[in-house]
Amino acid sequence: MNEFTFNTAKSIRFGSGQLDLLGDITKTLTDDKLLLITDPGMMATGIxxxxxxILGQSGFEIVLFNEVEADPPEVKILQAVELATSQKIGCVIGLGGGSSLDVAKLVALLAVGKEKLSDIYGVGNVKGPRLPLILVPTTSGTGSEVTPISIVTTGTNEKMGVVSPIILPDIAVLDPVLTIGLPPHITAATGIDAMVHAIEAYASANPNxxxxxxxxxxxxxxxxxxxxLTAxxxxxxxxxxxDMLLGSLLAGQAFANSPVAAVHALAYPLGGRFHIPHGLSNALVLPHVLRFNAELKPEPYAELAPFAFAELAQIDPQKRANAFIEKLVELSCDCGLQQNLRQMGIAQEVLPDLADDAMNQSRLLVNNPRALTREDALAIYSSAF
Incomplete structure (x- = not known):
């Protein structure tokens, strides 16, 4: 067996009603002033x-940063860091979707004042230390609460990642009740995102x-x-x-240690240029990337198929990979997600630019089970169009 490394959050608290225990949970880490990081949409939910x-009843002083944007730009992260340092924050709590959790990870690190955001992009460039960190997801998709990754929009449309086990939280708090209010379309997109994480982790060519x-x-x-589909x-x-929240968590742990590949590499430009939500971006390119991969590397998809769709266990293994891909398409359709780039208002003439952007995601492309060129990327976008 090859050597490998496996990192995850130090502590995971899962179950209905966990939010009610947030004060007690936080007390196990700190008594200091807290920075709660979230987004405007979360403010409207009452959560x-x-x-x-709950935190106030436990005696905590709380500072609120509620300006997180989807695909968070550098400027918002730096604003939150400035607030944390000026308020002498001692602990960071991220509450919301993947963007809020990603911002919280970076604020906990950068608020210490020993590192700059511009210096930590890439894999393994974080030195630490960071402030105590608690992450509370309210969507079932990103798995950010257990991943050593934070994605940032740099410039106008490019996404870059900070990857280090140092930004894993001390505690991940998962309360499925918090996901009850998710609209169907967000439930669908984030759910497909979680499935993509599992699929790409399983098939990853990464040495780990x-x-x-x-x-x-x-x-x-x-x-x-x-x-x-039930959710x-x-x-x-x-x-x-x-089940969706736990599945998202497990998929997050999987790809945190066996990294994702071309589906994400081709999805990121859709989010960066057109602000398509990350889960939907993944859903739009997923079947087309898998068809490309399965031409030469069908085995991992054939192996995975019965876990997602039990009925596929009865299909000949030689045909199972393609059947798996088509079932994913069917599930996406049944969930009401858009199925092509035209439906998202993307013009055909920008596909070459998307292909150029995708090739900048070398951190992800090296993990793809089949080598992918710019021409391949353009062909996949054309298939998705």
């Missing part, structure tokens, strides 16, 4: 007010692809494949919501 009240990640990916696909169609179904 932020609940969290502030490992048996733990593959095991987690299998279980993540069983949970998400069996519950996503979309019956958003109050707590069993489905719980």
């Amino acid at each position: 932020v007010d609940r969290a502030i009240n 692809n490992n048996p733990m990640s593959r095991m987690l990916a299998e279980k993540a696909l069983t949970l998400t494949g069996g519950s996503l 979309v169609q019956d958003g109050q179904n707590l069993t489905a919501r719980s």
Whole structure:
């Protein structure tokens, strides 16, 4: 067996009602002033007010930063860092979707004042230390609460990543009740995102692809494949919501240690240039990248197929990879997601620019099970158009 490294959050708290325990959970880390990081959409749900009240009852002084944007730009991260330093914050809590959690990771690091954002892009460039950090996801998709990754929009449309186990949180708090209010379209997009994480982790060509990640990916696909459509169609179904949140967590642990590849590399330009939500960006390119990969490397997809869709176990293994891809397309359609780039208002003449942008994602492309050139990327975007 090859050597591998596996990192995850130090502590994971999962279950309905965990938000009510947030004050006690935070007390195990600190008594210092807190910075709560979230976004305007979360403010409208009432969850932020609940969290502030729960923390206040435990005696905490709370400073609020609620200006996180989707695909967070550098300027918003630096604004939050300035607030943290000026208020002498001692602990950071991220509450919301993946963008809020990603910002919280970087603020906990940069508020210490020993590193600059411009110096830490890439893999393994973080030195630390960081402030105590708690992450509370309210969507079932990114798995950011257990990944050593934070994605930032730099310049006008390019995304870059900060990757280091130092930015893993001290505690991840997962309460499926917090996902009950997610609209169907967001449930669908984030759910497909979680499935992509599991699929790409399992098939990753990264040298750190490992048996733990593959095991987690299998279980993540069983949970998400069996519950996503129910969660979309019956958003109050707590069993489905719980399965989706746990599946997202497990997929996050999987790809945190066996990194994602070309699906994400081709999805990032869609988010950077057109501000398409990350989960939907993944869904738009997923079948086209998998078809490209499966031409030469069908084995991982054939192996995964029955975990997501039990009925595919009856199909000949030689045909199972393609059947798996088509079932993913069917699931995406049934969930009501857009199916091509035209539906997103993207013009055909920008496809070469997207291909150029995708090739800048070398950190991800090296993990793809099949080597991918710019011409391949353009062909995939054309198929997705």
